[in-house]
Amino acid sequence: MVLKELTKKLRKEKLHFTLIDPDKQTIEKGIELAKKSKEAGTDAFMVGGSSSTVIINLDTLIKGLKSVFPEVPVILFPYSHAGISKYADAIFFMSLLNSRNTNFIVEEQLKGAPLIKAYNLEPISLGYLMFESGNTCTSQFVSDAKLLPNNNPELAVAYALTAEYFGMKFIYLEAGSGAKYSISNKVISAIKNTVDIPIIVGGGIRDKETAREKVNAGADIIVTGTVNEGNQSKMVEIIKEIKK
Ligand code: 1GP
Numbered sequence: 001m002v003l004k005e006l007t008k009k010l011r012k013e014k015l016h017f018t019l020i021d022p023d024k025q026t027i028e029k030g031i032e033l034a035k036k037s038k039e040a041g042t043d044a045f046m047v048g049g050s051s052s053t054v055i056i057n058l059d060t061l062i063k064g065l066k067s068v069f070p071e072v073p074v075i076l077f078p079y080s081h082a083g084i085s086k087y088a089d090a091i092f093f094m095s096l097l098n099s100r101n102t103n104f105i106v107e108e109q110l111k112g113a114p115l116i117k118a119y120n121l122e123p124i125s126l127g128y129l130m131f132e133s134g135n136t137c138t139s140q141f142v143s144d145a146k147l148l149p150n151n152n153p154e155l156a157v158a159y160a161l162t163a164e165y166f167g168m169k170f171i172y173l174e175a176g177s178g179a180k181y182s183i184s185n186k187v188i189s190a191i192k193n194t195v196d197i198p199i200i201v202g203g204g205i206r207d208k209e210t211a212r213e214k215v216n217a218g219a220d221i222i223v224t225g226t227v228n229e230g231n232q233s234k235m236v237e238i239i240k241e242i243k244k
Contacts, residue, residue: 002044002073002090003124003169009043010198014215016242018042018235019077019177019202019225020065021049022057031064033228033235038069040239045069046223047088048077049177055082062087075124079142081112086119093123094172097159098130101144126170126200127163129156131183133204137176150175150183153190160191160199170221171195175203177225182210185217192218207234208241215242 009015018037020030034045045065047058062085065074076091078084084091093116096104116123130145140147148156156173163171171191173183182204191199201214202223211222222242227235 002075002122005073006043007198010220014219014242015043015221016041016239017044017046017075017200017221017223018228019046019048019223020061020228021177021225022047022061023049024229027057027061027064029229030061031068033232034065034069034072036232036236037228037239038072040236041243042072042239043221044073044075046075046077046092047085048079048083055085058083058085059087076121078108078112079139080108081115084112084115084119084121086121088121090122090124091116092126092128092170092172094126094128095168096128096130096143096145097162098148099143099145104143104145124170125166125168126172127160127166127168128172128174129159129163130174130176131156131187131203133175133182134180135176135178137178137203139174140176150181150187153187156187157190157194160195164195164197168197170198170200172200172202172223173219177203179204182214185213188214188217188219205238206231208237211238211241 074088076088132147160171198220200221201219206227
């Protein structure tokens with residue numbers, strides 16, 4: 001059980017998840033970056049992206065990851081029900097709580113649920129919140145989110161509490177892949193001081209100093225995407241910093 005395993009680990013340490021977008025690189029490159037992040041100490045591979053994932057790439061990448069690193073959990077991070085692969089271990093069953101489009105709140109989930117059951121994937125319920133980040137990221141644009149301000153902790157806390165009261169297992173504070181600036185420390189610490197569920201923070205984290213700040217503010221799990229595909233020495237530094 002992936003959730004059980006992660007919950008156990010979270011009692012002792014902060015975690016790093018490596019986001020791998022099957023549309024952004026070749027399968028070989030995806031496996032290569034996974035190898036580097038695994039060696040540095042990453043805790044899980046998150047597979048998905050906000051473009052129209054070609055299902056065949058998704059399946060091939062995940063099969064490759066599982067054959068090389070059978071012990072590292074592969075968690076789907078889907079943009080739509082088309083981002084479901086039977087080869088993964090688990091799926092973030094996520095609802096974008098501040099979307100204006102019911103498609104991203106409940107409809108894609110409705111289409112995906114029977115498939116998750118049929119594939120025997122472990123669903124991990126997650127409240128997904130999208131914040132403004134100084135630039136327009138693809139995920140912000142395509143998901144029709146009413147972006148949360150990065151300087152209004154009260155509003156962010158209300159959303160985070162909503163996720164917790166719905167029974168969601170994680171809260172994901174998303175600045176968007178390639179964000180100009182990451183989730184503010186103020187928002188993270190306000191949520192940390194109010195909710196009990198673990199906080200995942202991602203978007204715009206490109207160096208170890210930023211990762212350290214987010215962890216110190218209260219992030220339990222840091223996700224990196226862009227840096228994994230580009231400057232992998234930075235990715236390694238980030239993971240090692242989180243694992244210190
Ligand atoms: C996207 O939060 C992740 O969902 C990662 O963002 O690509 O900016 O690291 P970056």
